[in-house]
Every structure is written in C-alpha cells, then in structure tokens.
Amino acid sequence: MNVQYLKIDGAALINLERHCDGRGYFRRNYCALWMKEHGFSALPLQISESFNTHQFTLRGMHLQSAPHEEVKLVSCIKGKLFDVIIDLRPLSKSYLQSYWVELSEFDDLCLYVPKGVAHGFMTLVDNTIIEYKIFEGTYSPEHARGISWNDPVLDKIPWPAAPQVISERDSSYPFLSLCE
Numbered sequence: 001m002n003v004q005y006l007k008i009d010g011a012a013l014i015n016l017e018r019h020c021d022g023r024g025y026f027r028r029n030y031c032a033l034w035m036k037e038h039g040f041s042a043l044p045l046q047i048s049e050s051f052n053t054h055q056f057t058l059r060g061m062h063l064q065s066a067p068h069e070e071v072k073l074v075s076c077i078k079g080k081l082f083d084v085i086i087d088l089r090p091l092s093k094s095y096l097q098s099y100w101v102e103l104s105e106f107d108d109l110c111l112y113v114p115k116g117v118a119h120g121f122m123t124l125v126d127n128t129i130i131e132y133k134i135f136e137g138t139y140s141p142e143h144a145r146g147i148s149w150n151d152p153v154l155d156k157i158p159w160p161a162a163p164q165v166i167s168e169r170d171s172s173y174p175f176l177s178l179c180e
C-alpha cells in the first residue's frame with residue numbers, strides 16, 4: 001500500500017497493490033495492519049455504498065457535526081467518479097482548501113477523509129458504485145451538514161459538468177458564508 005499525504009491536513013490518497021497474472025489480478029482491498037502502521041484509523045465500523053444510475057450525478061458536499069464526525073475511506077467499486085474534499089476545520093492549516101481526484105474501478109486508489117472535511121463526488125459514467133468504510137462516527141440525520149458544491153468561497157473546483165442529477169437537499173445547501 002502506497003500512501004500519498006495530501007495538502008488537506010490528515011487526508012491521504014492510498015494506492016493499493018494489484019498483482020496481475022494470466023488469470024486477472026489479486027488485490028488486498030483493505031488491511032487494518034497497514035492502516036495502523038500509517039497512523040490511520042484501522043477498524044471499520046460500517047461499510048456502505050451508493051449506486052448511481054446516471055452520469056453526472058452529484059452527491060455532496062457532506063459532513064457530520066460533533067459528536068458524530070466521520071472518518072472514512074472512499075473507493076470506486078464500479079464505474080468512475082470525480083471525487084472532492086474540502087477542509088472545513090477553521091483551525092486547520094488547510095482550512096477552505098480543496099482536493100479532487102478521479103477514482104475508477106480500473107485504478108487502485110482510495111481517498112482517506114478525516115473528521116471535519118466535507119466530501120462529495122460527481123459520477124463520470126452511468127452505473128457508478130462508490131464504497132465508504134466508516135471508521136469513526138455514525139450516520140445521524142440530525143448531525144448531517146453540507147455546503148453547496150459550487151460555493152464561490154472555495155478553490156475553483158473543476159467539476160466535469162453541471163450536475164444532471166442531484167438531490168433536493170444537496171441543491172439547497174447554503175454557501176459557507178451563509179452557514180451559522
């Protein structure tokens with residue numbers, strides 16, 4: 001497992017090792033020992049996925065407030081997506097910075113998202129599945145927070161397209177400047 005620490009404090013891009021041979025490949029998708037060795041949370045409490053029927057579906061930008069802040073590892077099981085994180089921790093040295101990366105079923109990448117960092121994505125092809133391993137926090141609708149995917153305060157995120165499918169909730173999230 002190769003780890004690239006990102007400009008967002010505490011976030012990392014993990015590159016898994018793929019062992020190819022004439023039959024196809026073998027890949028260890030998750031290893032608690034490796035995670036521990038790199039100082040990450042190691043034991044998933046939940047594993048969830050979302051299936052997205054259409055290209056250019058947007059989900060985000062989401063995070064949960066205390067005491068249910070989540071730490072998660074994101075990967076693409078099928079299809080391809082444009083994945084984005086935004087640091088919303090006022091005391092962080094990377095406050096308001098964003099990072100984006102393409103994740104697909106054909107690469108070996110996972111994105112580690114620490115507490116206080118909002119996450120969202122846009123699918124790049126139909127029938128895309130994203131998986132979350134959740135290490136801390138648990139889903140609590142009362143603690144679900146979000147900001148608008150196109151908030152002008154943030155770095156200019158090169159979203160690949162205008163969202164073709166987006167939930168009512170996600171399209172009505174406020175700009176950060178309007179959050180309490």
Ligand SMILES: Cc1cn([C@H]2C[C@H](O)[C@@H](COP(=O)(O)OP(=O)(O)O[C@H]3O[C@@H](C)C(=O)[C@@H](O)[C@H]3O)O2)c(=O)[nH]c1=O
Pocket residue numbers: 048050059060061062063119120121132139167
């Ligand atoms: C996220 C989540 C949702 N749900 C339910 C609530 C609702 O009925 C349905 C769909 O919920 P949402 O619309 O919040 O699902 P979704 O928009 O896919 O939410 C996800 O978005 C991405 C960007 C993330 O980073 C995730 O952590 C999560 O917030 O599933 C759970 O039961 N457990 C969960 O952990």
